[in-house]
Amino acid sequence: MATLGPESARPPLGSSPLVQAHIGSANLPPNRGLERALEEAAASGVLNLSCRKLKEFPRTAANHDLSDTVEADLSKNRLTDVPSEVCHLVALETLNLYHNCIRSIPDSIISLQSLTSLNLSRNQLGSLPACLCGLPLRVLNASNNKLVSLPETIGQLQRLMELDISCNEITALPRHIGRLKALRELNVRRNLLCVLPEDLADLPLVKFDFSCNKVSTIPVCYRKMKQLQTLQLENNPLQSPPAQICIKGKVHIFKYLSIEACRMLPHGSST
Template sequence: MMCEEQQQQQMRFETRDGRKMNGKNQIKVEEEEDEAMNQLEIVDLRGMNLDSIPINPTINLAAICKLDISNNNLQSIPESLIARLLNLVVLDVHSNQIKFLPNSIGCLSKLKNLNVSGNLLQSLPRTIENCRSLEELNANFNKLSQLPDTIGFELLNLQRLSVNSNKLIFLPHSTSHLTNLRVLDARLNCLRSLPQDLENLINLQVLNVSQNFQYLSVIPYSIGLLLSLVELDVSYNKITALPESIGCLKKLQKLSVEGNPLVSPPLEVFEQGLHVVKQYLCDKINGSSKTSPKKKGWFGRLGKCTTFNGVNVRDVDREGYIMPNYRSIDGLASPRYMGMFSPRRLFSPKSYFSR
């Protein structure tokens, strides 16, 4: 453990004007420097082999907007310290030995970026839901077995959720309510399934659920309503058939499926490129293939409601998506109609669609 004098020598601070101060023996604050200290924004303590966080009494904790204590030997973060960082925007504690986060993290109402990757976390505190300004959460390389059940109901500004290399068995149902989410990385877990109501993730561009190996065998049909999806990685799972709804993903540019025992689409279809794969799946939706089984899923019933019906093979363009008789669902997938395409709602007695 470093002595206090060594810690103070190596502590790095940065003010709003970019001026760096390196203290020797002790940080001396003179009257002319008071204003600069009050404007302290960044505290950089990364890579100092710290076992605990040194707190200098001259530092105005409420003025700090970024705290970087990554790459140390920390096992915990003091509750009292976090509770006083009222204006913190970025908190980086990656690559430590932290086993739990303090409940006071819920006091960080301005926090936008939280990096807790490379620790020993088995769970996240429920109070993290109070960090409603949070835009990026990186919890990769931990021991997480679950996420807070209602995390998606509260973190509505979250744009990037990275939880790869953990022990997650499922993603909470509330995940499907993260309407601003753009990137969801849940690879290298033990996922058995994905939330059924994925259609609410109207801004999702990248979805990676690869390398769940023998656990993940089915992708929900609602994936076909992720209208902003650009990249989909489901490689190295136990998936035997892709949902036909993937054929309706107009913006999809990258599809990774290697390492699966896929039967549908067959290998020869994949060898012809993504646009052929999407056309193949789109043909099956519209019953163009004689070998296509009768639709039993809710997406097949959606076709009966005139959203995808009345389309012949010749009407499908090379992207396998644009159809002259196709009625756009872009407007219906707005937050105003969130959950409208849920199977439970779609086929309830008070259906939103006429038969």
């Protein structure tokens, strides 16, 4: 009669609580986590579908009432378009599409008339549609895309407070950007800008980052930016003010601009 060795004395596989729990979760339907997220969204108004390798909006979402969804997170998926289902969530206030493969924004996004925050960062966008400027946005992040320009209608975003278009291929800012009278933060870092619009001087900017561009001159009217607290301008071929002034910081830059403004005045005039 064979004796029981250590291997034979072990409990059957799956009898320990830890292994049983693992097997239990493995036996769940593969889309159960997705269904749970949809159920929670129907109850809470917050839809979290981040990091689920989605290539399209879940078809089973039609089985849930998502009409009161105010926040939707579809970041870090594999979407190539903005799902049409998202544009039907008319109560949305926050939409996060960060880190997908989206190449264009549909005109139907105009139906999201409660949307105040939109994150389009890290996608494949070559342009932004004009209709986007018909939304009540306060925050717009379109950084790390392939944008070469902004829509001329950008000035219609009268409530916009934060605009991040850093890490694109934009060569010039639209002339109507000076109409963004609520804008507090502007990030145009890592683009191909050679000229800064003078109209920006009239905006209540608190933070302004135009580092890593091709700007050689800061307009003298920028000395009027009284609310500006943070100014990032490194890695530009600046000549006016010269580099030795710029490295000393905002106070010295503004002093230089004020002196330049006086020099430009006709003899006998005052500022």
